[in-house]
Amino acid sequence: MSKITCPACGSTELLTETQIESIEEPFGGKKNIKTTNHTCELCGMSGDFSNNNEESIKLCIESLKTQAVQNILEDFTSNHYSFSSIERALEIPQRTLSKWKNATSRPTSSGIALLKFLRLYPWLLEVAEQKYDYEVAQKIHVNDALAKVVNQMTFSRTNSFKPETATLEVTHVRLNIDHDTTPELTDDEYGFTTPLIEASAN
Amino acid sequence: MPYNFFKDFKKACKKEPEKVFPHKKALKDADKLFNLRTKSELLSFITSNGLEELEFETKKEWEKNPKKSNPMLVYSYEFRSMCKLGYIAIMRNEEYGNWIIKSFHLSNRSNNMMNIAFQKAKFIKK
Numbered sequence: 001m002s003k004i005t006c007p008a009c010g011s012t013e014l015l016t017e018t019q020i021e022s023i024e025e026p027f028g029g030k031k032n033i034k035t036t037n038h039t040c041e042l043c044g045m046s047g048d049f050s051n052n053n054e055e056s057i058k059l060c061i062e063s064l065k066t067q068a069v070q071n072i073l074e075d076f077t078s079n080h081y082s083f084s085s086i087e088r089a090l091e092i093p094q095r096t097l098s099k100w101k102n103a104t105s106r107p108t109s110s111g112i113a114l115l116k117f118l119r120l121y122p123w124l125l126e127v128a129e130q131k132y133d134y135e136v137a138q139k140i141h142v143n144d145a146l147a148k149v150v151n152q153m154t155f156s157r158t159n160s161f162k163p164e165t166a167t168l169e170v171t172h173v174r175l176n177i178d179h180d181t182t183p184e185l186t187d188d189e190y191g192f193t194t195p196l197i198e199a200s201a202n
Numbered sequence: 203m204p205y206n207f208f209k210d211f212k213k214a215c216k217k218e219p220e221k222v223f224p225h226k227k228a229l230k231d232a233d234k235l236f237n238l239r240t241k242s243e244l245l246s247f248i249t250s251n252g253l254e255e256l257e258f259e260t261k262k263e264w265e266k267n268p269k270k271s272n273p274m275l276v277y278s279y280e281f282r283s284m285c286k287l288g289y290i291a292i293m294r295n296e297e298y299g300n301w302i303i304k305s306f307h308l309s310n311r312s313n314n315m316m317n318i319a320f321q322k323a324k325f326i327k328k
Contacts (some may be wrong), residue, residue: 007223007300008293009268023239037226042268045302046226048241057240 004049006040013041014049023060027119028068033060065112066103072119073101081125086118089128204258207277211292214301215245224303231307236283244306253281253290264293272297280309287311 005012017037024030033056038049048054076086076097083097099105107115118124123144130136215222224232224241232238238247247253257280264274278291291305320326 005298007221007298008264008274008295008302010295010298011268043266045223047223047229048226049223051220051241054241058242061239 004038006038006043006045007049008045009040009043011040011042015039015041021057023057023064025061025064025068026116027071028064028066029071031060031064033057066106069100069107069112069115070103072115073097075119079122081122086125089125090114091128204261204277204279205256207294208256208258208279208292211294211301212249216249218299219245221299222301222303224306228303228306231305235308236286236288236306244303252283253279253288255282257281259289276304278305280311 003012004014004016006014015038017039019035019037020032021035022030022032035053035056036048036050037046039046073083076083083101084094087094087096096105100107100111121144123140126140127137130140211222219242222241222245224244229241229244232244236247238244259278259280261275261277264276267274272295274293274295276291276293278289281288281290287309289305289307289309290303293302293304294300295302
């Protein structure tokens, strides 16, 4: 085996360390793997000079992606989405999702991306069900967004808009109007006389 | 010249990936900022013209070079990938035929994205 050298300066004065690297995958969790890192003591260049980490990182990402697929599919099951209806809506062959779940076949990268989107936005299934009609899709999207906004709004006295207080503030303004000096009367276009008051709150 | 340098680099990424070494920090940034999780993903992104609107920025001598007899130049470029403005710095060790990706991160100008978009749309002058 040839001696490892710094790819930048060619020095052999290297510091080799084994590190624990944490790899994360959305919906798949996290895994730690051991990687080798070289640092050149002369020029400071740092990295995997022996090209050995690549394979273990790839394997780790793959296993996390498999886990992500299983987690997402389990999530669908627990939320009462049947695989056959998802497959029908998306027009993908029946039993595809079961095969992915049982790991008898592996989804492609695009399949995994699709599952992640469906997990984040389950209403996309309804869009597919409606044959990707643009107008309907917009409605479904807006409905979902509105439902989320309404769910997030709190109507308690402490955290939301308080009409009672607002009324009190208006009353307070009215009470501070100096009636002796400010009112002037004018006729508006309907013939009513309206006091011209510039309300000022103290 | 700087664009030929990058062309050679791209060729190396495709034909001799074992001769391309991303700095640890560059690889971390590529993962964190551009979802390019491994060296092969990064090189494949570069070779498939992922660095759009590549613009040469500067060329300067590698300051940390311990062998002053073998001067090495660091070429830096800016690029765009969707709505992200990126920055890449590369250098080549002629003696060993190695390519080093020194940096791969967001450009310092990336917070001017709206400005650039307006320039492109010719709403404002450069």
